[in-house]
Amino acid sequence: xxxxxxxxRLFHLPEGIVYLDGNSLGxxxxxxxxxxxxxxxxxxxxxxxxxxxxxxxxxxxxxxxDRVGRLIGAEAGHVVMGDTLSIKVWQxxxxxxxxxxxxxxxxxxxxxxxxxxxxxxxxxxxxxxGHELRVVEPEALAEHITDEVAVALITExxxxxxxxxxxxxxxxxxxxxGALTVWDLAHSAGALxxxxxxxxxxxxxxxxxxxLNGGPGAPAFIYVAPRHADHARPALSGWLGHAAPFAFxxxxxxxxxxxxxxxxxPPVLALAALDAALDVWDGVDMAALRARSLELTALxxxxxxxxxxxxxxxxxxxxxRRGSQVSFRFAEGYAAMQALIAxxxxxxxxxxxxxxxxxxxxxxxxxxxxxxVDVLAEVMEGDLWDDPAYRARAAVT
Amino acid sequence: xxxxxxxxRLFHLPEGIVYLDGNSLGxxxxxxxxxxxxxxxxxxxxxxxxxxxxxxxxxxxxxxxDRVGRLIGAEAGHVVMGDTLSIKVWQxxxxxxxxxxxxxxxxxxxxxxxxxxxxxxxxxxxxxxGHELRVVEPEALAEHITDEVAVALITExxxxxxxxxxxxxxxxxxxxxGALTVWDLAHSAGALxxxxxxxxxxxxxxxxxxxLNGGPGAPAFIYVAPRHADHARPALSGWLGHAAPFAFxxxxxxxxxxxxxxxxxPPVLALAALDAALDVWDGVDMAALRARSLELTALxxxxxxxxxxxxxxxxxxxxxRRGSQVSFRFAEGYAAMQALIAxxxxxxxxxxxxxxxxxxxxxxxxxxxxxxVDVLAEVMEGDLWDDPAYRARAAVT
Numbered sequence: 001x002x003x004x005x006x007x008x009r010l011f012h013l014p015e016g017i018v019y020l021d022g023n024s025l026g027x028x029x030x031x032x033x034x035x036x037x038x039x040x041x042x043x044x045x046x047x048x049x050x051x052x053x054x055x056x057x058x059x060x061x062x063x064x065x066d067r068v069g070r071l072i073g074a075e076a077g078h079v080v081m082g083d084t085l086s087i088k089v090w091q092x093x094x095x096x097x098x099x100x101x102x103x104x105x106x107x108x109x110x111x112x113x114x115x116x117x118x119x120x121x122x123x124x125x126x127x128x129x130g131h132e133l134r135v136v137e138p139e140a141l142a143e144h145i146t147d148e149v150a151v152a153l154i155t156e157x158x159x160x161x162x163x164x165x166x167x168x169x170x171x172x173x174x175x176x177x178g179a180l181t182v183w184d185l186a187h188s189a190g191a192l193x194x195x196x197x198x199x200x201x202x203x204x205x206x207x208x209x210x211x212l213n214g215g216p217g218a219p220a221f222i223y224v225a226p227r228h229a230d231h232a233r234p235a236l237s238g239w240l241g242h243a244a245p246f247a248f249x250x251x252x253x254x255x256x257x258x259x260x261x262x263x264x265x266p267p268v269l270a271l272a273a274l275d276a277a278l279d280v281w282d283g284v285d286m287a288a289l290r291a292r293s294l295e296l297t298a299l300x301x302x303x304x305x306x307x308x309x310x311x312x313x314x315x316x317x318x319x320x321r322r323g324s325q326v327s328f329r330f331a332e333g334y335a336a337m338q339a340l341i342a343x344x345x346x347x348x349x350x351x352x353x354x355x356x357x358x359x360x361x362x363x364x365x366x367x368x369x370x371x372x373v374d375v376l377a378e379v380m381e382g383d384l385w386d387d388p389a390y391r392a393r394a395a396v397t
Numbered sequence: 398x399x400x401x402x403x404x405x406r407l408f409h410l411p412e413g414i415v416y417l418d419g420n421s422l423g424x425x426x427x428x429x430x431x432x433x434x435x436x437x438x439x440x441x442x443x444x445x446x447x448x449x450x451x452x453x454x455x456x457x458x459x460x461x462x463d464r465v466g467r468l469i470g471a472e473a474g475h476v477v478m479g480d481t482l483s484i485k486v487w488q489x490x491x492x493x494x495x496x497x498x499x500x501x502x503x504x505x506x507x508x509x510x511x512x513x514x515x516x517x518x519x520x521x522x523x524x525x526x527g528h529e530l531r532v533v534e535p536e537a538l539a540e541h542i543t544d545e546v547a548v549a550l551i552t553e554x555x556x557x558x559x560x561x562x563x564x565x566x567x568x569x570x571x572x573x574x575g576a577l578t579v580w581d582l583a584h585s586a587g588a589l590x591x592x593x594x595x596x597x598x599x600x601x602x603x604x605x606x607x608x609l610n611g612g613p614g615a616p617a618f619i620y621v622a623p624r625h626a627d628h629a630r631p632a633l634s635g636w637l638g639h640a641a642p643f644a645f646x647x648x649x650x651x652x653x654x655x656x657x658x659x660x661x662x663p664p665v666l667a668l669a670a671l672d673a674a675l676d677v678w679d680g681v682d683m684a685a686l687r688a689r690s691l692e693l694t695a696l697x698x699x700x701x702x703x704x705x706x707x708x709x710x711x712x713x714x715x716x717x718r719r720g721s722q723v724s725f726r727f728a729e730g731y732a733a734m735q736a737l738i739a740x741x742x743x744x745x746x747x748x749x750x751x752x753x754x755x756x757x758x759x760x761x762x763x764x765x766x767x768x769x770v771d772v773l774a775e776v777m778e779g780d781l782w783d784d785p786a787y788r789a790r791a792a793v794t
Contacts, residue, residue: 276479
């Protein structure tokens with residue numbers, strides 16, 4: 001039984017704030033400053049260059065990768081950290097396309113995060129072999145998985161609506177059609193149980209600064225299924241993915257398995273902060289996390305719908321079809337969110353009209369939800385939003 | 398007049414150590430721990446998601462880029478930080494190749510860092526259009542710049558020998574042949590004056606954990622000459638290189654100038670450490686740095702040659718042909734370097750037989766050089782290296 005009152009105490013949460021934006025940037029783990037200071041003073045400061053071996057910096061992308069791997073149902077030794085999520089999307093997609101050389105369709109949906117689509121577009125342009133990035137409505141994704149599709153590039157949880165794709169079913173459908181899958185777990189890792197291995201996912205990528213609380217710009221991760229790990233060709237063939245990086249050979253030879261998805265020098269300081277953040281997860285049972293997430297999101301939906309009739313729910317109501325965020329549509333959403341933030345409830349806004357609230361069970365509890373709804377109801381109340389002067393004022397508060 | 402005794406005091410250097418490996422990983426700037434703690438506690442901790450604007454995290458890759466830009470002779474607004482050096486090499490090379498669509502040769506030399514060659518090899522393979530990576534001897538580089546060459550990918554200072562290429566002459570030769578240049582400044586930035594603008598360089602990339610002391614895995618930088626900045630197409634087309642990242646448009650539109658070379662979310666913590674490290678450079682005159690570097694390297698060469706006859710200099714003797722490191726060849730170099738490190742003088746070893754010493758004027762002074770030579774002479778002295786038992790012992794000390 002996970003003690004969420006205890007996990008909440010492991011975070012620094014500013015006085016008077018209800019933070020419902022941990023799906024964008026998680027808060028500071030209390031242990032992170034001391035951990036980072038140790039990395040700076042005791043490792044970098046004292047060990048200097050020898051820290052690469054003595055402090056284990058060189059292997060940290062794999063060690064930390066395994067810690068993330070446990071949270072996403074990856075086989076041990078098949079996740080590695082590094083770079084940014086956009087780079088990891090590109091890397092996974094390039095490798096996947098090469099495993100399906102006779103197909104030309106990259107399938108994705110309009111609920112995918114734009115950077116994933118941009119990276120796919122850039123890769124298709126570079127390859128110049130007629131690849132088509134086919135972007136369909138999220139609900140129509142399954143029916144578009146045909147034998148034309150080389151790779152389905154899917155973000156499991158929609159960054160705007162919080163809608164959850166069925167990873168197992170879509171992966172099975174892709175495999176039946178002879179296609180591969182690249183799953184983006186940006187809004188899944190740490191938000192809900194993920195079972196990459198059980199679902200048969202081919203590739204997966206994600207970031208660690210959202211639900212995993214690794215800090216602004218924390219490193220990304222990549223997973224390659226064991227059956228592909230020694231066949232996937234790394235297009236970004238950097239020295240740390242080489243079979244023998246310190247032999248300084250003139251030609252590239254891909255390292256074993258997930259090692260080949262490493263590119264350049266690991267971001268040691270960022271990995272230290274992330275590692276401190278991952279300590280919080282050590283005692284967390286993912287099923288308990290999911291139960292609490294669904295309980296809190298359900299409460300939030302119920303209370304907001306009861307008290308804020310102007311707001312229209314866009315997150316699926318069915319528990320098995322949503323992640324750990326709740327979004328509402330409101331034409332004056334930008335102004336309303338500014339007003340809310342000014343009153344100490346931090347969510348965020350996504351154009352054109354989405355008010356987005358991340359419900360992160362590690363540090364959000366029922367009292368936070370009730371307080372957030374109270375403030376939201378106050379912001380939304382009465383006939384104020386029919387008054388242009390009020391709307392203008394709210395926008396600049 | 399730069400006060401190098403003062404800059405030395407700005408670094409933490411472990412007691413009893415002479416650190417001649419700052420060309421691999423610079424030491425800890427004394428200001429870095431407090432700076433990073435402030436970024437963690439006052440920015441991430443208190444501002445949470447609002448730090449992207451309030452603490453200026455989003456613009457930091459450009460701000461820090463300009464600080465690096467000053468040290469490498471870049472025009473203001475044409476350098477941006479992010480990713481790793483390998484990624485930046487790839488990005489520059491991909492953009493450059495696209496500017497020379499009718500040519501198929503990527504020219505480089507065997508003194509280039511292997512990761513640069515690996516990335517070029519990976520890119521050529523991915524493009525699958527018959528690009529040839531032509532790797533020649535460093536001394537033969539100029540004569541191989543012909544009208545077949547699309548791009549010359551050159552590391553200015555050889556990571557093993559310290560040999561310095563003539564950036565101005567090679568760039569002029571490349572341009573005369575209709576080719577472009579990508580300069581890797583890994584061992585140049587902070588090591589000697591670089592004049593990208595004056596030399597007419599097309600692209601340049603580099604890392605910040607060597608002479609710039611940004612910390613293990615510190616972010617890389619990329620420069621694109623103003624004349625190319627709005628034409629270079631970003632193959633790694635991530636959202637932060639988009640003209641309007643937060644409009645979340647479905648299609649990619651490249652941002653203005655150097656902005657388009659951004660890819661994913663900036664590494665905020667690593668940039669904070671780097672920024673503290675760059676403060677040290679504020680008062681440093683690059684001509685004075687170069688003068689001191691040449692003085693110290695000349696002293697080191699002279700003393701080692703006088704006292705360690707077994708060591709064979711591989712760094713060019715002519716001051717204008719070397720960077721800020723000195724390398725010697727010795728068949729038992731690995732063992733000798735281990736013995737040296739065990740005695741508190743830290744250099745490094747590069748296979749098969751190179752003992753490498755970085756002479757970094759910000760914190761290395763004449764006393765350090767003399768002490769290093771004393772210890773090196775002690776390690777090398779007498780007939781010991783003819784004795785297999787001693788060699789074996791030295792290797793494990």
